[in-house]
Amino acid sequence: MATSGPGGGGRLERLGGTRLATRIAMVTERLWPLVLPVLLVAGLFLATSWFGLFRMLPDAGRHVVLAIFGLAGLAALYPLRFFRLPTERQVDRRIETANTLQHAPVSTQSDRIVGPEDALSTALWREHQRRMAAKLGQLASDMPRARVPERDPWALRAVVPLLLVIAFAYSTSPFGGAVSDGFRSHVVSNVAPLRIDAWVTPPPYTGRAPIFMTAEANRNQTAFTVPEGSAVSLRVTGGDGDETLSFTGQDDVAVAIEPEGTVAVDVAQAGAAPIRPTGTRQFSHTLDGDGALVLQSGETDLGGWSFSVIPDNPPVIAYADEPKRAVNGTLELAYTIEDDYGAVSARAVIERRDNPASNARPLYEAPEMALSLPRRNARDAKTSRDMTEHPWAGVETAIRLAAIDAANQEAFSEEKRLRLPERPFSNPLARAVIEQRRVLALDANRKPRVLDLMDAVTMRPEDTFSSMSHYLAIRSARSRLAQASSDEQLREVVDYLWEIALGIEDGNLSAAERRLRAAQEALRDAIENGASDDEIERLMAELREAMQDFLREFAERAARDPNMAMPEMQMDGQELRQSDIDRMLDQIEEMAKSGMRDQAQQLLSQLQDMMNNLQAGRQQQQQQGGQQSEMRQQMDQLGDLMRRQQEMMNETHRLDQMQRGQRQRGQNRGEQRGEQGQGQQPGPGQQPGQGMTPEEFAEALRQLQEGQGQLQSQLDQLMEGLRGMGIEPGEGFGEAGDAMGEAGNALGEAQGERAVGEQGRALEALRRGAQDMMQQMQQAQQGDQGGSGEGGRQQSSDRDPLGRPRATTGPDFGESVRLPDEIDVQRAREILEAIRKRLGDALSPELERQYLERLLDIQ
Structure with a gap:
């Protein structure tokens, strides 16, 4: 066969494209049946993983399934060894067959002459090629024909893509699986769900409530402000067991926090193999500065919180x-x-x-x-x-x-x-004993000097001691001191010297004084600590007994010393009576039992000040003598006048209210009489004879008018007496006299409301006048005592030697501490009893019980 060159250049170029398309089609139809088993096995593996089937299988089952998929994959790859690429001849033949070409025109274009070539044979072959090329005008490539349906007539291959799409959608759900599940250990994939609880507990003294950082209200908050010294606690339940906690401070150095301990907890999952034991890990850290807390599992952050610490400043x-x-x-x-x-x-x-x-x-x-x-x-x-x-x-x-x-x-x-x-010791011998006591207590090395001074003092007892008991006491102390060889024995001598000095100075009064102070301190501590009513009652009894002993011994000394005032004598225009002390003690006890602790402590302090100033006043009394009796009489008269004016105002108000009520009942009686039948008895409030007749009202008002006139006359006499003492009555007394006159006129005209108003104005004016009178009396007393100038007036202008505001037993200027009256105290006690009764109800809600307990615990 002779070889010929190409013919029809354009047709041959199109032939090259057709050959390439036909080659691809032939490769595809040969390769697809061989690759399809591999794709089906891979699709089944993905579907199994995304459905989470590997998570549900134990490790042994997982390994078996993986082995099956591996063998199936290898089996699917085996047919690929038979794959062969198509030759050019096969491609050309496929084109000719697809286009139904005769005499193989496509193959002719690539054929060549076999044997020797000459001009004639070559020309003939080229002409043949040209004629064959003329048939290649419109060539088409052939589509692949894999013939898969012939091998799978039931189309089971379509099940795999359908499962793959469904499994991919299911994998996005919380229960979906992952491709890596088949290659993970079953123990790791079946741990208990992770639970994190984190909270911050501020120090108890701050009074702040704990902060639960993982609570629903704080779940989206990562920054917290807490007091210094707060304890942050974090509890991790379940998880992988490799969770770590670290704290990064302001220096950017992360400090690992070790768990306090692990408590094993067995967790089992229904329908699957038992889950391995997991642990509850507790972490704690004290926050001393700003920083961040991070919880991690491997390289994964499970949670993080930052803290801004409020520093706890030292006190000032x-x-x-x-x-x-x-x-x-x-x-x-x-x-x-x-x-x-x-x-x-x-x-x-x-x-x-x-x-x-x-x-x-x-x-x-x-x-x-x-x-x-x-x-x-x-x-x-x-x-x-x-x-x-x-x-x-x-x-x-x-x-x-x-x-x-x-x-x-x-x-x-x-x-x-x-x-x-x-x-202060007024007795020279007592002062000497106290001085040597101090010398010995401050320096035990000076014991010889103290012994020498004791010898000197007791050398001539008849000239030094007024009582031989004092001499014997000092000689006894001297013997003890000489024999003392240790510090403890020396301290006993020091205590003994104190007792000797007190005996020389005051006799037995100091023992009663110490007992009184101890009783006051015990009661104050009990009130502050919220003692029970029985404890308060017991301590009050001890205080009353100690007070009686103190006043009795004080009175005995006053009887022996004419320059000392009795407890019921006046001191700078004031009196301290036993009734005043008893009343204060009763109020202290009542307020302490009623829960009014602040008022009880305030009143107890006032009582203590009175007792302290009474002792100070005793020394002043010894130096200054008694008080001016005339001034005391004027104060008593003014106090009685104000008391009677107050009583008259109360009586006027009572009669005025009674008269108004009777008038109202008279108006209603006519209305009620029309509603009652002839055989009915009078209703409530309509008893015959109730109330006062107009004549009785007039007589009562006339008596009040006379009494008001008598009070006005007594006020005039008081003012004259003050002028005789060199004290000019203030404007308040004049205004009080005018108000008393107006009140008398109002009573004569049966105008009760107007009379009450004028009487109140008179009472207020009397208080102002009493203030001015007291100031003038104090200045006069200071002048007699040698005090002058501003300093002397300031010394006693506000308080008497008993520590109380001036004239508390006479007129009350309203400047003293207000004490709750009987109504306030009774009301407080009723409220307290109601709280206790409600607290004792077993059916009360727990929240209400806690609230009532806090009410009873209020300081």
């Missing part, structure tokens, strides 16, 4: 006033305390500043003085402490105040110099 304590010696000799400290959440304790730090010897050996440490804390929502506080019995009394000291808060932060105030208050 400062003097509100200079430390001073109170009238009764106690050390009085006034101060202010401020803290974020309130201080828990305070004290006074006392140090010596009298330059002791370098080798001094003191027997006693510095006195300890605990300070009272301010009450709720208050800053100012005051503490008094009797240190006259302490051996340091009379020593030059420096005092600093210290306060400690709940975070154990301590702060100090500035230093104040003060000589510790000491008890």
Whole structure:
């Protein structure tokens, strides 16, 4: 066969494109039946994974299924070894067959002549090719024919794509699976669901409630502001068990927080193999500064929270006033305390500043003085402490105040110099004993000097001692001191010297005084701590007994000393009667039992001040003598006048209200009489004879008018008496006289309401006049006592020696502390009893019971 060149250039180019398309079609129809099994196996594996079937199988079953899919995949790959690419001849033959060409025109274009070529044979072959090429005008490639339906007449292959689409949609649900499930261990994939609980507990002293960070209300919040020292706790239940917690502070250094412990919990899943035991891990960390808390599982963040810590500032304590010696000799400290959440304790730090010897050996440490804390929502506080019995009394000291808060932060105030208050002794022998007692207590090395002084004092007892019992007491102390060989024995001698000095100075009065103070302190502590009613009643009984002993011994000394005033004698124009003290004690007990603790403590402090000033007044009485009886009589007369005016105003108001009520009943009686039948009895409020007749009203008003006139006359006499004493009555007395006259006229005209108003105006004017009279009397008394100038007036212008406002037993100016009256106290007690009764009801809700308990616990 001769070889010929190509013919019909354009047709041959189109023939190349047809050959390429036909080759692709032939490759596809040969490869597709071989690849389809592999694709079907892969589709089934994906569908199984996305349906979550691997999660439901135990590890052994999972391994078997994976092995089956692996073998099926290998089997599906095996037919690929028979794949062969089509040859050019096969492609040309496929084109000729597809286009129904005769005489193989496509193959002719690529054939060549076999044997020797000459010009004729070559020309003939080319002409043949040209003619065959003319038949290739419109060639078309053939479509692939894989003949898969012939191998799968039931079309089962379509099930796999359908399952694949459904499984992919199911995989997006919470219960869907993942492709990697088949390659994960069953233990890892079947852990209990992860639960995270996190909360912050502020320190108890802050009074703030815990913050639950994972609660529904705080679930979207990641930043929290908490007090310093708050404890953050995090509990992880379930999960993989590899959760870690770290805290990153302001220095950007992450600190790992180890779990406190693991509690094993068995969790089983129904319908599947038992789930491995998981643990509940508890993490805790104290927040001392700002930072962030991060919970992780491997490299995955499970949660994070940031904290802004409110610092707990140290307390601030400062003097509100200079430390001073109170009238009764106690050390009085006034101060202010401020803290974020309130201080828990305070004290006074006392140090010596009298330059002791370098080798001094003191027997006693510095006195300890605990300070009272301010009450709720208050800053100012005051503490008094009797240190006259302490051996340091009379020593030059420096005092600093210290306060400690709940975070154990301590702060100090500035230093104040003060000589510790000491008890004044008027007896020279008692003063000498106290002085040597102080010398021995501050330096035990000076024992020989004290012994020498005792020998000197007792050398001539007939010239030194008025009572031989005092001589014997000092000689006994001298013997004890000489035989003392230890500090404890020396301290016993110091205590004994104090008892000797008290016996020389006051006899048995000091024992009663100490008992009274102890009873007052015990009652104050009980009220502050919310003691029971039985405890309050017992302590009140002890206080009353101690008060009676103190006043009895005080009265006995006053009877022996004509210069001392009795407890019921006047002191600077005021009287201290036993009835006043009893009334105060009754009110203290009633208010303490009714829950009015603040008022009870205030009244108890006032009573203590009265007793303290009574002792101070005793010393002033010894120096100044008795009071002016004429002034006392004027005060008594004015007090009686104001009392009678008050009673008359009350009676006028009662009669006026009665008259108005009777008039109203008279108007209603006619209406009710028409409604009643002839055989009916009178209704309630209509009994015959009830009320007063007009004549009785007129007589009662006439008597009140006469009494009002008598009060006006007594006021005129009082004013004349004051002028005779050199005291000019103030404008208040004149206005009171005019108001009394108007009140009398109103009573004569039967105008009760107008009379009550004028009587009230008269009573108020009497109070103003009494104030002016008291000021003038005080100035006159100070002039007699040698006091002059502004300083002398300020000394006693506001308070009497008993610590009370002036004239509390006479006219009341309304300046004293208001005490609850009987109605207030009774009402408070009824409320308290109602709360207790409701609290005892077993059917009360728990929330209500907690609220009532908080009411009873209010300080």
